[in-house]
Amino acid sequence: MKLIYLANVGLPSAWAHGIQIMKMCEAFATLGIEVELIVPSRSDKALVNEDPFVFYNVARTFKIKRIFCIDLVPGGTSSFSFLLRTFSFLCAARIYLFFRRFEILCTREQFAGIFFRKVVYELHYNIIKKFGKTREDVLELLDELGFKYRFLSKNPYGCEYYWACK
Numbered sequence: 334m335k336l337i338y339l340a341n342v343g344l345p346s347a348w349a350h351g352i353q354i355m356k357m358c359e360a361f362a363t364l365g366i367e368v369e370l371i372v373p374s375r376s377d378k379a380l381v382n383e384d385p386f387v388f389y390n391v392a393r394t395f396k397i398k399r400i401f402c403i404d405l406v407p408g409g410t411s412s413f414s415f416l417l418r419t420f421s422f423l424c425a426a427r428i429y430l431f432f433r434r435f436e437i438l439c440t441r442e443q444f445a446g447i448f449f450r451k452v453v454y455e456l457h458y459n460i461i462k463k464f465g466k467t468r469e470d471v472l473e474l475l476d477e478l479g480f481k482y483r484f485l486s487k488n489p490y491g492c493e494y495y496w497a498c499k
Contacts, residue, residue, distance in 0.1 A: 335367040337430065339440040341422045342396065343375040345388040350441070355389045357439075357455075368395035371429065373402035373422045401425040423448045456482075 340354045362368045386393045394470045402422035406414045439453045446452055
């Protein structure tokens with residue numbers, strides 16, 4: 334079985350999501366799943382020469398593929414910069430994966446459903462709150478759209494984790 338984990342993050346990163354993504358891929362690989370992590374070809378400037386496997390102390394049990402994305406303002410946080418980076422990354426991922434065989438596509442990218450039909454989303458409630466929706470609103474929307482979802486856990490800061498797939 335082959336799993337693609339699609340993450341629009343520069344690796345390595347000083348942000349916590351970097352280690353979380355690497356550890357998720359490592360965990361899937363220890364289950365005997367062939368894992369390919371697809372990330373944009375960018376990283377934190379201070380960490381550009383670091384090997385993600387060494388940086389995060391993660392076993393080299395999966396492949397990391399870096400693909401193109403437009404990053405006009407590296408580290409930029411404006412909505413335009415974010416959307417341009419996200420959509421260019423997802424377009425490049427769609428083209429790259431068009432010629433690849435895989436069974437599961439996992440991602441944290443909320444716009445991945447525009448580019449891919451079958452997606453397993455890793456949903457974080459703190460991300461959901463950014464969009465002005467309650468947890469109940471989002472779960473109701475998932476039901477209406479035909480998604481199946483499962484609550485995974487809640488951290489001490491109140492962030493809830495879900496897996497959702499269609």
